[in-house]
Amino acid sequence: xxxxxxxxxxxxxxxxxxxxxxxxxxxxxxxxxxxxxxxxxxxxxxxxxxxxxxxxxxxxxxxxxxxxxxxxxxxxxxxxxxxxxxxxxxxxxxxxxxxxxxxxxxxxxxxxxxxxxxxxxxxxxxxxxxxxxxxxxxxxxxxxxxxxxxxxxxxxxxxxxxxxxxxxxxxxxxxxxxxxxxxxxxxxxxxxxxxxxxxxxxxxxxxxxxxxxxxxxxxxxxxxxxxxxxxxxxxxxxxxxxxxxxxxxxxxxxxxxxxxxxxxxxxxxxxxxxxxxxxxxxxxxxxxxxxxxxxxxxxxxxxxx
Amino acid sequence: xxxxxxxxxxxxxxxxxxxxxxxxxxxxxxxxxxxxxxxxxxxxxxxxxxxxxxxxxxxxxxxxxxxxxxxxxxxxxxxxxxxxxxxxxxxxxxxxxxxxxxxxxxxxxxxxxxxxxxxxxxxxxxxxxxxxxxxxxxxxxxxxxxxxxxxxxxxxxxxxxxxxxxxxxxxxxxxxxxxxxxxxxxxxxxxxxxxxxxxxxxxxxxxxxxxxxxxxxxxxxxxxxxxxxxxxxxxxxxxxxxxxxxxxxxxxxxxxxxxxxxxxxxxxxxxxxxxxxxxxxxxxxxxxxxxxxxxxxxxxxxxxxxxxxxx
Numbered sequence: 001x002x003x004x005x006x007x008x009x010x011x012x013x014x015x016x017x018x019x020x021x022x023x024x025x026x027x028x029x030x031x032x033x034x035x036x037x038x039x040x041x042x043x044x045x046x047x048x049x050x051x052x053x054x055x056x057x058x059x060x061x062x063x064x065x066x067x068x069x070x071x072x073x074x075x076x077x078x079x080x081x082x083x084x085x086x087x088x089x090x091x092x093x094x095x096x097x098x099x100x101x102x103x104x105x106x107x108x109x110x111x112x113x114x115x116x117x118x119x120x121x122x123x124x125x126x127x128x129x130x131x132x133x134x135x136x137x138x139x140x141x142x143x144x145x146x147x148x149x150x151x152x153x154x155x156x157x158x159x160x161x162x163x164x165x166x167x168x169x170x171x172x173x174x175x176x177x178x179x180x181x182x183x184x185x186x187x188x189x190x191x192x193x194x195x196x197x198x199x200x201x202x203x204x205x206x207x208x209x210x211x212x213x214x215x216x217x218x219x220x221x222x223x224x225x226x227x228x229x230x231x232x233x234x235x236x237x238x239x240x241x242x243x244x245x246x247x248x249x250x251x252x253x254x255x256x257x258x259x260x261x262x263x264x265x266x267x268x269x270x271x272x273x274x275x276x277x278x279x280x281x282x283x284x285x286x287x288x289x290x291x292x293x294x295x296x297x298x299x300x301x302x303x304x305x
Numbered sequence: 306x307x308x309x310x311x312x313x314x315x316x317x318x319x320x321x322x323x324x325x326x327x328x329x330x331x332x333x334x335x336x337x338x339x340x341x342x343x344x345x346x347x348x349x350x351x352x353x354x355x356x357x358x359x360x361x362x363x364x365x366x367x368x369x370x371x372x373x374x375x376x377x378x379x380x381x382x383x384x385x386x387x388x389x390x391x392x393x394x395x396x397x398x399x400x401x402x403x404x405x406x407x408x409x410x411x412x413x414x415x416x417x418x419x420x421x422x423x424x425x426x427x428x429x430x431x432x433x434x435x436x437x438x439x440x441x442x443x444x445x446x447x448x449x450x451x452x453x454x455x456x457x458x459x460x461x462x463x464x465x466x467x468x469x470x471x472x473x474x475x476x477x478x479x480x481x482x483x484x485x486x487x488x489x490x491x492x493x494x495x496x497x498x499x500x501x502x503x504x505x506x507x508x509x510x511x512x513x514x515x516x517x518x519x520x521x522x523x524x525x526x527x528x529x530x531x532x533x534x535x536x537x538x539x540x541x542x543x544x545x546x547x548x549x550x551x552x553x554x555x556x557x558x559x560x561x562x563x564x565x566x567x568x569x570x571x572x573x574x575x576x577x578x579x580x581x582x583x584x585x586x587x588x589x590x591x592x593x594x595x596x597x598x599x600x601x602x603x604x605x606x607x608x609x610x611x612x613x614x615x616x
Contacts, residue, residue, distance in 0.1 A: 033493050034452045037428040038441040076491065083471060084492040090469035091446050091493040094428030108419075109426040118405035120417060120558075123350050133353060138402060140345040140360075148349065191347065191402045 002065040003279035004293075007286065011294040020047070020054050027071040028084050035095050042099070043305030057305035061102035061297030065275075101300040104253040104293060105274055115160070115193070116250065116272040125249055130242035131259070131269035134158075134198070140191040142180055149173045149196055156197035158270055168271065170197055195270055200262040203233050205240070206278060207247040207255045208289050209296030212240035215281055217258065231282040239267055246272065253296055306370045307332035307604045308359060310407070311377030316586050317597075318377050324601040332604075333366065335359070337379045337403065346406045355411050373413040373604045377582055379404055413560065415604065420558040421581035425470035427495065430557075430578055437553035439576040443498040450486045453496060457483065462499035464524060475525040499524075502569040507542065508585050509554045509562050510599045516542045517588045518568070537591035546574045553579060561600055 001009075001023050012019045022031060032048035035056075042057040070088065072081035093107045116122045123133045135152050139145040149157050150173060157176055160168035171179045173196075180192060206213045214235035239259070246269070247255040256276035260268045278289050307325065309332055311318035318334070325332045335344050348357025348368060357368035379400060404418045423430045428446060435441045445456040446468060457463045457478055465482070467473035476482075477499055504519040504526050519526045521535040529535045542550070550564050553576070563583025567575050585596040 029448075029491055032448050034447045034449050035428075035445070037431065037444040037446050037495075038435075073491070080491075086469045086471060087467060087493055090426045091428070091495075093426045094432075094446070094468070097426075097429050098432055109422050109429050115405070117350065118409045120408060120411075120419060122409070123353065123355075127353070133350065135349065135351045137347075137349040138357075138405065139347040139349070140341075140402075141347065144347070152351075191345065193402075193405075 002277075004277060004290075005063060005065040007279075007290040008063055008293050008297070011290045012297065015294055015298065017060075017298060020049070020052070020059075022047070022049055024066060024070065027073045028081075028088050029073040029075075031070060031088070033088075033091060033095075035091070037094065037098065040100070041304045045095075055305070056099065057303050059099075059101060059303060060300040061104070062096065062099065063104045063293065063297060064096060064107065099303075101303050102253065102297050104296065105255075106251055116269075126246065126269045126272075129246040129249060130238070130267070131246065132266040134195045134260075134268045134270060136193070136195045138191050138193045142177075142192065145192055145194060146173070146176055149176065149194060152196040154196040154198045156199075158195045158197050160193050160195075160271070170202075197260055197270065198262050198266075198268060200260040200266075200268070203235075203259050203261065204230065205235065205243040205257045205259060206276065206285075206289050207243050207252070207257065208292035209253060209299075210244070211288070211292040212243045213285060213288055213292070214239075215285055229280060229282050230285065232285055232288075242267070250274070254293060306366060307373050307375065308366070308371045309334040309375040309377075310337055310379060310403075311375065312336050312338065315377055317582075317584060318375065320586055320597050321375065321601050321604070324597055325605065328601060328605060330601070330605045333359070333361075335361070337400065340400065340403050346403060348406050348409065350409075355409065357406065357410075368410065368412075371410070371412060372606075373415065374407060374410055375415050375604060376407045376418070379407065379418060413604075415561040415600075416559045416581040423557055424578060424581050427466075427468050427578060433556055434553060434576045434579070437556055437576075438549045439553070440573065442500060442575055442577075445496045446493055447496070448490055448493050450489055453486050453489050453494070454483070456496055460496075460498040462501075463496050464499050465494055465496050468493060468495045474528050477524050500567045500569060500575045502567045502575075505540065505542070505566040505568050505574070506588055507550050507564040507566060508583055508588065508594075508596050509550060509559070509564060510596065511560055511603045512551075513599055514542060514547055514550055515588070515594045515596050515599070516540050517592050517594065537588065539592040539594050543572075543574075549574075549576075557581075561603070 009019055009021060026049060030049055032053065035045045043055060045056040046053045072085060076084060093109050096103050097106050116126060117136055127133050137145055137148055155172060156170050157173050158168060158170045159179060202217045203214045204217050212235060214233040215230035216233050217230060243257050246257060250272060252274050254276065256273040258270040260270060278286055307330060309318060309322060313319045322334050344359065344361040346357060346359050359366045407414055408417050408419050423433065443460055445452065447453050463478045464475050465478060466475045506517045506519065508515040518538050518540040519535060521529055522533045523529045526535055553564065554562050557579055559579065559581055563580040565577040588594065589596045
C-alpha cells in the first residue's frame, strides 16, 4: 500500500472514523460498484468489496492514491481484461468527479499527471496566483536545448518528462549533456522538457486541505549525494496563500508545489505535483501533512441520501 | 497556415485537406503515426511568450504562423498497447509530447486533447451536459445484477452502452439480455432509460450549427439492419435548444464537435454525448449540409479572436 494512504488510514482510524480500504491486492472483479449517475442523491449508490457494501451517502471523503492498478481477473481473456479495466477506470473517474464529498484528488479524465504548464492557460494560471513562471522548453533537438538554456543565463536546469515518465532532476546547465545521455528507453526518444532554474532557495510547499507546509527539497544544492530528510522550512504567508490559491484553482486538495525563491523575492513555480509523496520527510512534517488530510477528509458535511 | 494532424485514411481529415486545397488555403498535413521519426515539434514559453515550431525534413513552420490546428486521432489504435498494466493506459511518452504541444498551443485547436478527453468518461461528460441545461437521463452504472434488474424493472425500456471511449453499439435490453445480467459482475455496465423519439445530430462549427434529424427503426442509427430504415434530413433547431448546444460546446471548449440529441414526441431534447471527432461526412452525404466546407473556412479564418499567451 502507498505510504500516504497507510498514514492517512491509520490517522482516520485513530480519530475514530470507519474506513473502507481498497488497495492493489484487489482484482477488477473484486470491486463492486453501483452508481445512479444522473442524480445528486447518493443513497442508492454504493461501493463494495468482498461482500461489504458502503452506501456513498455514508461516505464523507475519499482519498485516491491510485486509479487503475487493480489486478485484471485471471479468468478473463486479455482483450476482455483490457476492456474491463478501461471501463472500470472510466466509471470511477466519473464517480469521483461527481461525488459531492471531499475527494483527494479528483482525477482529470484521461489526463491525470500532466504538467501544469501543458494545460491550456496553465502558465497564465500560475502567474495569476502570484508565482513567477520559469522559462521552459520542450525540444527534440538537444543541441538547441543547451544553447537556449545557456541564453537564459540561469545556472541550473530542471529536466522532467511531460507526462511524468522521466524522474525530474535538477542539474547545472553545463552538465546537461551528461544528464541527457543517461536517459534510456522511451525517455530517450521524447523531446526533453526543461525549465531554467534561477539561483535561489528551493522549497517544496505541500498543500493539504487548508494548510500549506514548506520543506526543503532533496538535491536542492544541485549536487548528487545523500541528503538529509527534508524538514520544515519557513513559509511566508504570501507564498502560503499563493500555494493554496493555485491548488484550489487546479482543484487539488493535496499537492506539492516546487518553488525557487530568488533574492528579489520572485517565487518561481517549477512544478505542481498532484500525486505527491512525503514519506521521505521528517516525522514532524509527515505527521502534519497526515493530520491535515485527516482533517480535510473528516470535515465534509453530510452527503445527500 | 493551418496545421492538420491526422491520418489521410480518416475520411474527415482527407476531405478537409481537399476542401482547403480548393480554397487555396495554406496548410500542411502531418500523420501523427510518424511523429518523432519523420517530423517533430519544439515549443517553449520564454518571458511569458509561447513560441515554437513544427520541423519536417523539408521545412520549419513557426508556431506564430499557425492560425489553427486540426488535431484528429493523435492517439491511434497502434498506440494502445494491449498490456493491461495501468501505466499503459496513458499515452506513450512519444505521443505525450505531441499532445502537450497541441494542448499548450495558444491559438485555435480543433480539438484540444484535454477537451476531447471529456468524451472518454461518459458519465463525466453527462454531468457537464446537464449543467448546460439538458435534462438528465436516468442512468445506472453497476456491477450488481440485482440492481441492474431493479433499474430495468423500474425504468421500463432500457439501453446499455460503454462507459469509456470504447465504441459500443447502443442496444435496448432484451429478454435474452435480461437472462444474462449476471455477467455484469465481470464489468461495470452502463444502463440508461430509453428515450423515445428521433435522433438529432448537431454539428457545431464556430458560431454555426448544422442539425440533422435521423428517423430510424434501429436503437443505434449507426447500425441499421438490412431490413431496417433510416432517413436523414436537415432541420432547424428551436432557438433555446440551439443556445444550449452552443453553451455546452463552449463549456467543453470545442469549436467543432458533434452533439447527439434526441427529440421526444412531446418536443423535449435530451443530449447523450458530445463527440470531439465528429464523422461529419456521413451526415453531409445525406443532407447536403456544407459542414466540411464550413469547418475548412473556419480553420482558415476562425470567427473568434485568436489568443496569444502573454503573462
